[in-house]
Amino acid sequence: MTTIRYALKKSFPIFCGYLFLGFAFGILLADAGYGWPWALACSILIYAGSMQFVLVSFLASGAPLFTVFLMTLLINGRHIFYGLSFVDRFRRAGKFFPYMVFSLTDETYSLLCSAEDPEGIDPKHADFFIALFDHCYWILGSVLGCVAGHLIPIDFTGIDFTMTALFLVIFIDQWKTYKPHIPALTGGICAVISLLIFGPDNFLLPALGAAVAVLLGAKRVITARMAEGGDAV
Amino acid sequence: MTIGFWQSVSIIAVTALVTLLTRALPFLFFGGRRETPRVIVYLGRVLPPAIIAVLVVYCFKNMDFTHTPYGLCELVAAGVTAALHLWRRSTVLSIAGGTVCYMLLLRLF
Known part of the structure; x- marks a missing residue:
């Protein structure tokens, strides 16, 4: 299996998810009065799913630039945590480094986390092509959505569950291979508590912050469990 | 378009630049040094499973009980996804099965 075929197969779930979500963004942007070149520019230059949906409301209301600045920082602040996991890995990416940093979305992050790099696959190139293909799916979806904006779309309601299913599958795979389970449990518990306190629109950043704090606090215990080979928890 | 061309361009530009900034920050802080601090290496190892768990919760955040x-559509479809995955361990089959199940359930209820 060549590296490109491997990346295509690996990124297939994102193909379904991004095409649908990108399509939805394109339809919204068209409703706000923007043509497909705008969708193309947004998806190439910004390339952040949930943020681009918020962007449509900024454009429609003509939001002040400082508001745009602050909201983008809050909504995309979670990217800081993604990058932390990949500092060493991306440093080895050489000429691909700038693009890998730019294109690190939630979904690409989760795919790279689950990459097992079978024999005959160059991990550096596999990472790059996975990132690039995901970006292309997003661009394609948003441009198609914007073009189709005023036509009656076929009812694809519910296909966004692809993303949920993807995260679940990665969670199960990690649960089976990664010991100890303290990090996964910490993330899940912090997320549920944060969701109950802050509600669905604001819980992501506090949840990630709390998870990092707990993991740093429990560094000794977790490091010891890892060294043991981690049979327990 | 309710606002002008250049105002649209500047809103998009600010969004793009701040998004890039959030992605580049960890690399700006830790990318230049020859050796990554040990605490960052540690976080790099333990954060992925924690963040994936947070994202799973994120996917269910809008469930209406x-x-x-x-929220039965989401829960049943998630159960189907998990069961398929534990049974066959095929990523595409688990995701396709779960999604088709969810889309059917949405139309039934």
């Missing part, structure tokens, strides 16, 4: 069908 107060009205019919009480």
Whole structure:
């Protein structure tokens, strides 16, 4: 299996998810009065799913630039945590480094986390092509959505569950291979508590912050469990 | 378009630049040094499973328990996804099966 075929197969779930979500963004942007070149520019230059949906409301209301600045920082602040996991890995990416940093979305992050790099696959190139293909799916979806904006779309309601299913599958795979389970449990518990306190629109950043704090606090215990080979928890 | 061309361009530009900034920050802080601090290496190892768990919760954040069908579509589809995955361990089969199940349930209830 060549590296490109491997990346295509690996990124297939994102193909379904991004095409649908990108399509939805394109339809919204068209409703706000923007043509497909705008969708193309947004998806190439910004390339952040949930943020681009918020962007449509900024454009429609003509939001002040400082508001745009602050909201983008809050909504995309979670990217800081993604990058932390990949500092060493991306440093080895050489000429691909700038693009890998730019294109690190939630979904690409989760795919790279689950990459097992079978024999005959160059991990550096596999990472790059996975990132690039995901970006292309997003661009394609948003441009198609914007073009189709005023036509009656076929009812694809519910296909966004692809993303949920993807995260679940990665969670199960990690649960089976990664010991100890303290990090996964910490993330899940912090997320549920944060969701109950802050509600669905604001819980992501506090949840990630709390998870990092707990993991740093429990560094000794977790490091010891890892060294043991981690049979327990 | 309710606002002008250049105002649209500047809103998009600010969004793009701040998004890039959030992605580049960890690399700006830790990318230049020859050796990554040990605490960062540690976080790099333990954060992925924690963040994936947070993202799973994130996917279910808009579930509505107060009205019919009480989030049952999401829960049943998630159960189907997990069961398929534990059974066959095929990523594409698990995701396709779960999604088709969810889309059918949405139309039934």
